[in-house]
Amino acid sequence: MTIPIMEGWMHRYGRRRIGRSFFHKRYFVLESQVLAYYKRKPFENGRPQVPLKSLNIDGNCRVEDRGLETHHGHAVYVLSVFNKKERAHRITMAAPTIQEQSAWKEVLEQVIDQVNTGSLRIGGQSDTQPKSNNFETERTASSSDRDSQGTGQDDDDENDKKSRLRKGAKGLPDAVHDWSTSAENRKSERAHGARKFWRLVRCQNGLRFFEEIPDGIPTSRYKEMKAVGVVEASCNDIFELIMNMDETRYEWDASFHHGSLVEEVDGHTAIYHHRLELDWFPTFIWPRDLCYSRYWRRNDDGSYVILFVSREHKSCPEQPGCVRAHMESGGYTISPLKPRPGSGEPRSRVQQLVQIDLKGWGIGLLPFCHQHTVIQMLNSIAGLREWFSEGQVPPPMQRVVKMTPEIIEPRKGRKRSAIPASVSMDAISDSADRIMDGMLDDTEDDDDDPVPQITDELFNAAQAKPNEVSVRTPDEEPSSQPSVRLDLSTVRGTLQKGHVETGRNCWSIPSSTLFRVRSKRFLVDRSKCPAGEPLMELLAVDWFKDSKRMDHLARRKGSPAQAAAEKGLFTIAFNVQVPGSAHYSMVFYFVAVKPIVRGSLVHRFVEGDDSYRNSRLKLIPSVPKGSWIVRQSVGSTPCILGKAVDCTYYRGPQYLEVDVDIGSSTVANGVLGLVFGVVTSLVVDMAFLVQGNSTEELPEHLIGAVRISQLELSAAMTPPPEDP
Incomplete structure (x- = not known):
């Protein structure tokens, strides 16, 4: 066995044919051309272990970021590696934090790139290119292959497979509005394309607040506003704190009353119901709530994008006692900054944008109420900065409570503490994990049976690198031959x-x-x-x-x-x-x-x-x-x-x-x-x-x-x- 490129404990994640999912802790090892996982460390007790499953890494492999998944209260970041020509060959792994998932994803893609640059086939002949360790990390969007669900124990059940295909290659699910059938007002759409300029309107709580100055027809009755600030924390920590919708949010977001999950579309998109906590004449102004789609993405430079836009959903109708606001555009961008001189502490630039129509007659009569409410929402960046300045660590990602009538129905005199708590990953004890793993291993451990044909000799043979032959290619400068005139x-x-x-x-x-x-x-x-x-x-x-x-x-x-x-x-x-x-x-x-x-x-x-x-x-x-x-x-x-x-x-x-x-x-x-x-x-x-x-x-x-x-x-x- 050669020296691993990367190794460590991760979670083996999948779903069986009968629909029963499993979630096992396994030891993953990535070598130059093989990814494998074991039940224990490969050389524990002085004896080499046989991998439970392995996957040869070649140029046809693809890394799929499935985003967030939940399993028995666990919220994890799922990563899947598969061969596009052999659909049944797939390994799905999950990490409790996005840092671990991103690290594995980056290394796996670099290994695939090195395999691609090491072997090139042209016209039936194999030409080998010189390898280079200097790879630019381009943004690679997460994807779901149209036939990615192979056979065997790694497969999702048929219903889950159809659901994934419906959300992927077969189009968007019903929960997400289909843009191709939209009949929006064309004049309003054209206005969205107008160039925008930003005017500084105030500085408050260490933040800069900007207001949109559109160069063209106004897009809406209410302008876009954004706030920009610097938070002394890493992008990963800020992202996980923003994504959480538990009691911790009350400590930094003054506009949050409660939130609940309406539907999970996929690992990167979900529909949420969000009740706003407004402090502008609450006796006279009715509460506001939102039903919106939340989409997130991590770029390979370590930055994050979280976007919100209002959606209609049959499971989230307008609630009695609330006015349904409309989020026309909104979200966060989180970008890394260089540490201060002499300090190695991470810093991030956080930008939040809100364009919202709060609806209702009261807002129209009191225009300052709208601006006050938007600034209250944008001040969440100041809340983030103060929260991290206390040296706190974001809690583990928690499963958001599913929307029910009891959660969304407004009640007089209801306190925030009465809102049901989310289920944390830490709430499930280690003993319960061992019991669950033991039950699954004893009853249906076919996915973890050792593969007889995988031996140490074959495993090591897969690491052998082809002889490198440097091939110098001509420049792409235009040819000296005359160009062809086109009619x-x-x-x-x-x-x-x-x-x-x-x-x-x-x-x-x-x-x-x-x-x-x-x-x-x-x-x-x-x-x-x-x-x-x-x-x-x-x-x-x-x-x-x-x-x-x-x-x-x-x-x-x-x-x-x-x-x-x-x-x-x-x-x-x-x-x-x-x-x-x-x-x-x-x-x-x-x-x-x-x-x-x-x-x-x-x-x-x-x-x-x-x-x-x-x-x-x-x-x-x-x-x-x-x-x-x-x-x-x-x-x-x-x-x-x-x-x-x-x-x-x-x-x-x-x-x-x-x-x-x-x-x-x-x-x-x-x-x-x-x-x-x-x-x-x-x-x-x-x-x-x-x-x-x-x-x-x-x-x-x-x-x-x-x-x-x-x-x-x-x-x-x-x-x-x-x-x-």
């Missing part, structure tokens, strides 16, 4: 081309300098530079709608890829598939106006295998025009698509199509649920490129970039029929 008037897609600044319901080509890519010295100083001219030219964009997911559109008759092939041009098509009550596909066709240099990154991407493509295809998103909640949910961090969502590749004679299934990612589904109703107000930029990992592959060059401006869902066309 764009003869090749068009279903979506029209428009002006880059003022266009609406159209596509355009943004300046490539808006995107920052790895520079030539990235491996030395991690520097980035504005991108140069794209290697390929955007020919056309298709916008389709159908009752089922649309795959391999480039082969259909009349597609721009077929038209370009007739002119002798090679095309790379990106088919972005969006689930919903109806399925949408937006296809970007990039053509090579100059021959692709043999041996270049783009050539290796086109001719390589799926493992190489998944590890290198990168997307850089940007939202130059959109509301705060949309910009925060989408972000602007580069994303390795093969790690974030399912990508399927179709290689034709003169094209390569990449089908990007947005529905395979739980995080992406959460984003879709948050931005519904404002899709026609957004301006979104996307740049596609192949990531460079060695000095010879730098600087990076864009395949191409596209801007989509204020898209109309009704403009989607029916795709051409498939060839018989």
Whole structure:
């Protein structure tokens, strides 16, 4: 057995075919190409232990962040590692804190990256690339593979599997409003896209309070307000404290009365009922409550995004004695800061934004009441700062009480202490854990039976590394061969081309300098530079709608890829598939106006295998025009698509199509649920490129970039029929 890269006690998490879940404490060991877990430490009592289960790590493996899960009162952060080509091979592990889960996730992804860079297959031949320890950690959204639930003891039961598929590739559940069927007022949606400026309105309790100054039509009767402050604590601790909705929240959030869970959508999205504690003339002003969707995400730089938006839910109707407020936009961003000079204590920048309509006639007659209430909510950052200044440690993540009529019904003279307490992980004693583990191990321990064919010799053999051969690749500079002139008037897609600044319901080509890519010295100083001219030219964009997911559109008759092939041009098509009550596909066709240099990154991407493509295809998103909640949910961090969502590749004679299934990612589904109703107000930029990992592959060059401006869902066309 070689020296482990990482090891430690974690929880083995899963669900059996009969629907019974299990939650075992196991010792996990990660080596260079094998992940395994044991019932005890591998060399306990001086004898090597046989792993209960192991998984070979190769380029087809994927790390799935399932977010928060609960089991018998336990709240844990779940991580799943599986092989996309062998669905039955899966190991699901859980950690009590997000720090532990993030550490394992980061190391696992680095190991997969090293395997990918260590072996590359081009045209049936295996070329080995030099390994580098300098990997940039790109943001990889958590995802749920459309067929990720394999067979065997790791599988969820059939009902749970159908539920996960319904929340993932089959579209959003009923609890989350489907943005594709929204009929919001278009004028209001366009207003959401107006640029926003912020004006400092006051400084109070060590915080700065800002008010929105929209450059355009006002988006709402009430403006967005935000507060910014510095908290002397780590991002992880602040995140866990904000996510908790137990009695601890009374110590730092003056606007919190009580909260309860309505529905868990997935590990990153849930629906909550929240009763506000208002102190502005409580005798005359009725209490306010909220029903909202909460979505969270952890970025690989250690920052967090927590977003809120109001939702209607059949299990959370308006309550007697309360006025249902409407949270139009809100949430927190938590970013790490450098420690103060001479002090190693962590610091974080916390920003909270609130745009809320408190409803009711009293608020309209007393405009100062609204501002006072919003500032009361934003002052929670000051509460966080004071709470951590006392040296307190956030309690373990607790299971939020499920919403019941007794919890939500207002009662006169009710005190906060009468609110039912949440169940803590620490409330279950160690003896109870041992009893539960023993019962499961004795009755149904088939998942922990030693695998006879896994021996120490085979285990060690899996660690053997292939001989490294350095292969120098040509630069991606434009070829000296003459470019091909394109007659764009003869090749068009279903979506029209428009002006880059003022266009609406159209596509355009943004300046490539808006995107920052790895520079030539990235491996030395991690520097980035504005991108140069794209290697390929955007020919056309298709916008389709159908009752089922649309795959391999480039082969259909009349597609721009077929038209370009007739002119002798090679095309790379990106088919972005969006689930919903109806399925949408937006296809970007990039053509090579100059021959692709043999041996270049783009050539290796086109001719390589799926493992190489998944590890290198990168997307850089940007939202130059959109509301705060949309910009925060989408972000602007580069994303390795093969790690974030399912990508399927179709290689034709003169094209390569990449089908990007947005529905395979739980995080992406959460984003879709948050931005519904404002899709026609957004301006979104996307740049596609192949990531460079060695000095010879730098600087990076864009395949191409596209801007989509204020898209109309009704403009989607029916795709051409498939060839018989």
